[in-house]
Amino acid sequence: MLNLDQYTCLGAALRDALDRWPNETCLIEADRDREKTRLTYSDFKEVALPLARALEDAGFSSGDRAAIIMTNQSKWLISAYAVFYRGGVLVPLDYKLTAGEHLQLLAHSKAQFLIVEYYLWRAITRSPEFKNHKLTKVLVTEAPLGADLAGAYRWEDFRRKGDPAFNPREREDVACIVYSSGTGGRPKGCVLTQENYLEQCKSLTALYPFWPGVQYLSILPTNHAIDFMVGFIGPFVCGACVVHLRTLRPEFVRDAFVRYKITYVALVPMILKNLERGLRGKFDELSAGKRFLLYRMIALNKSLTRKQPKVGVSRKLLSQVHREFGGELRAMFTGGAFVEPSTLQFFYDLGIPVANGYGLTEAGTSLTLNDLKPFRADTVGKPLPGVELRILNPDSEGIGEVAVHGKTVMSHYLDDPELTAQTIVDGWLVTGDLGRFDGNGHLQLFGRKKNMIVTEGGKNIYPEDIENVFDGLPVKEYCIFAANYLWPAKSLGREMLVLLLRLEQNQEFTDALKEEIVSRNRRLPDFKRVGGYLVYGKDFPRTASMKIKRNELAEDIRKVLGRAAVVEL
Amino acid sequence: MTASKQTLEEILNLAAVHFKVPREKLTSDDDFFKTLGIDSLQALDLLTRLENHFHIELPDYELQGVSDFRTLAERIQARL
Numbered sequence: 001m002l003n004l005d006q007y008t009c010l011g012a013a014l015r016d017a018l019d020r021w022p023n024e025t026c027l028i029e030a031d032r033d034r035e036k037t038r039l040t041y042s043d044f045k046e047v048a049l050p051l052a053r054a055l056e057d058a059g060f061s062s063g064d065r066a067a068i069i070m071t072n073q074s075k076w077l078i079s080a081y082a083v084f085y086r087g088g089v090l091v092p093l094d095y096k097l098t099a100g101e102h103l104q105l106l107a108h109s110k111a112q113f114l115i116v117e118y119y120l121w122r123a124i125t126r127s128p129e130f131k132n133h134k135l136t137k138v139l140v141t142e143a144p145l146g147a148d149l150a151g152a153y154r155w156e157d158f159r160r161k162g163d164p165a166f167n168p169r170e171r172e173d174v175a176c177i178v179y180s181s182g183t184g185g186r187p188k189g190c191v192l193t194q195e196n197y198l199e200q201c202k203s204l205t206a207l208y209p210f211w212p213g214v215q216y217l218s219i220l221p222t223n224h225a226i227d228f229m230v231g232f233i234g235p236f237v238c239g240a241c242v243v244h245l246r247t248l249r250p251e252f253v254r255d256a257f258v259r260y261k262i263t264y265v266a267l268v269p270m271i272l273k274n275l276e277r278g279l280r281g282k283f284d285e286l287s288a289g290k291r292f293l294l295y296r297m298i299a300l301n302k303s304l305t306r307k308q309p310k311v312g313v314s315r316k317l318l319s320q321v322h323r324e325f326g327g328e329l330r331a332m333f334t335g336g337a338f339v340e341p342s343t344l345q346f347f348y349d350l351g352i353p354v355a356n357g358y359g360l361t362e363a364g365t366s367l368t369l370n371d372l373k374p375f376r377a378d379t380v381g382k383p384l385p386g387v388e389l390r391i392l393n394p395d396s397e398g399i400g401e402v403a404v405h406g407k408t409v410m411s412h413y414l415d416d417p418e419l420t421a422q423t424i425v426d427g428w429l430v431t432g433d434l435g436r437f438d439g440n441g442h443l444q445l446f447g448r449k450k451n452m453i454v455t456e457g458g459k460n461i462y463p464e465d466i467e468n469v470f471d472g473l474p475v476k477e478y479c480i481f482a483a484n485y486l487w488p489a490k491s492l493g494r495e496m497l498v499l500l501l502r503l504e505q506n507q508e509f510t511d512a513l514k515e516e517i518v519s520r521n522r523r524l525p526d527f528k529r530v531g532g533y534l535v536y537g538k539d540f541p542r543t544a545s546m547k548i549k550r551n552e553l554a555e556d557i558r559k560v561l562g563r564a565a566v567v568e569l
Numbered sequence: 570m571t572a573s574k575q576t577l578e579e580i581l582n583l584a585a586v587h588f589k590v591p592r593e594k595l596t597s598d599d600d601f602f603k604t605l606g607i608d609s610l611q612a613l614d615l616l617t618r619l620e621n622h623f624h625i626e627l628p629d630y631e632l633q634g635v636s637d638f639r640t641l642a643e644r645i646q647a648r649l
Contacts, residue, residue: 032626071630096633119630247629249613274610456608526602526609526636 001238004202009169009194011084013237018045021239024212027074028260031246037074044078050159052082057160058137062087062167066113067106069093069120072244075141075155076222077232079115087167090176092223095120099127108187109177109414112136115155118143125150171195177414178225180361180460189414190361199407200364201233203384207369208331208355210238217243217256217265226266229365230333250274257326266333270456276343302349307374314351321350331355335366337454341377348375356380358443363429364408368443379442389443390428391436398436401449403428451485451550453495455527463497466528469520474513477502477540479548480530486554487563496531498566502540509535518569532566577642580619587618597639619645
């Protein structure tokens with residue numbers, strides 16, 4: 001891999017990678033069983049530089065901001081490289097947000113350029129807020145012939161001949177603005193520097209190296225910190241290959257493991273659970289004799305890999321299982337949300353370690369990661385090299401709020417000094433997560449101190465951000481809490497959002513009100529919906545500016561109502 | 570575009586059979602995540618079944634933000 005210590009910016013490291021491994025394949029893109037794109041590092045350069053030159057001619061230069069809204073595909077990485085080449089700041093946005101949310105974050109980030117997939121652009125142009133956008137140039141990918149692009153350019157045609165000028169950046173310069181969440185009330189734009197990424201990449205690849213020939217399957221959205229690092233920067237600075245799938249249907253994902261002999265993949269817990277279910281189902285279908293033999297092999301593998309994984313041994317003992325995954329899979333990465341230890345153990349016993357870690361957009365893709373020496377299903381591993389973690393105000397069991405210090409911690413929240421000051425205190429970023437270290441230096445997580453949930457799909461949901469869906473609900477007042485915030489469970493499971501209702505005097509909770517709540521709840525994407533409601537008997541405590549005093553309210557709820565009082569929707 | 574009744578009916582029948590839910594429990598405005606008790610991955614699986622049934626290709630994004638059968642039927646109808 002490249003020695004990242006000698007670089008000051010991602011653009012320079014990526015540029016050298018393209019020259020270092022010209023004949024290695026860097027990108028494969030498949031749609032169902034059809035391969036659409038296969039690029040070597042040299043091909044990648046050939047496609048990206050005319051785009052960088054066109055950006056240059058359009059006035060895009062150092063420090064200018066370009067947003068990308070695309071599903072995972074080769075054009076995402078090509079565009080990002082062109083932006084970095086010109087010294088630009090990348091604003092990767094979640095393609096699953098609504099058009100209104102996209103416009104809100106585009107405005108908040110002050111992105112001048114936008115690179116966007118056609119179907120997303122179409123939705124954006126139909127949004128009522130579209131007329132207020134401040135974008136100066138929009139590039140649309142894969143637009144059908146004759147489509148109305150509302151003043152945008154076709155990505156495929158937006159290229160110019162001639163060498164573009166490379167604009168180097170310093171380590172402290174901004175590389176990306178990444179939204180950790182928050183589109184309703186308070187967008188949280190994490191400003192991440194070139195150094196943040198170079199250091200993250202260095203420590204991650206030290207533990208899980210990539211090399212030419214490694215095939216990484218990119219499933220998590222590339223705008224997400226994990227895929228951006230292990231599905232773009234990490235593989236590229238090591239000469240490895242990234243495989244994109246244009247459909248994430250489970251059957252095509254399974255096929256891709258085999259067809260492309262995948263080495264690594266990063267998954268959210270929901271997909272991991274789905275894979276587990278699929279495998280368990282297949283085991284159950286085996287004849288009693290074969291099943292007995294399989295479980296004997298699993299037990300043998302478990303005992304032989306107790307201290308550390310032994311890839312060769314596991315592949316021999318459980319060849320049938322490994323063939324299902326292409327036979328070359330070395331590890332699966334997961335993080336961003338709670339994973340059942342039993343799931344982690346299930347895969348490890350099959351000889352497919354799941355590197356469970358802990359990270360947050362604000363502080364680095366991964367702050368801790370299991371080093372598999374030995375494998376532990378009950379922790380999120382030890383801090384990565386260069387990451388300092390501290391437990392603030394530990395209780396009698398050693399559990400307190402996790403704080404982090406190190407070169408991967410973001411610079412600040414964009415245009416929000418107040419939130420930055422609350423989050424980064426004396427150089428330590430307070431995560432809002434509760435944890436403790438065990439005797440071996442492994443971090444164990446125990447829930448959240450802050451009012452939020454992380455879905456199985458790895459999405460951060462802040463209750464305040466979705467309250468506006470219930471605006472005008474015929475009750476005296478309402479607000480939303482995370483259940484585990486109201487009733488600290490010291491567990492990361494059973495996360496749900498709860499709608500707290502204060503009814504008018506003499507008002508009764510009727511079926512009509514319930515229907516209204518259900519109907520409004522449906523307007524939210526499934527992962528943002530509230531799971532239940534709770535009727536509260538007092539007025540909400542409020543500040544002079546009429547903001548709800550959430551801490552005080554939560555404290556009172558704890559006194560008078562238990563989790564059992566929540567009525568599921 | 571309004572989905573034809575037939576398309577909607579076929580989707581409801583297919584979903585009922587595939588997820589083993591009595592057909593009479595499904596209506597066009599149902600939130601299928603809730604009624605069928607499925608997650609987003611299983612919803613993608615449903616999309617594959619629908620593709621095979623209607624002999625069309627539906628990009629994953631056609632399901633983005635869609636949670637009721639009627640809208641799903643409209644998306645399919647547009648590609649028939």
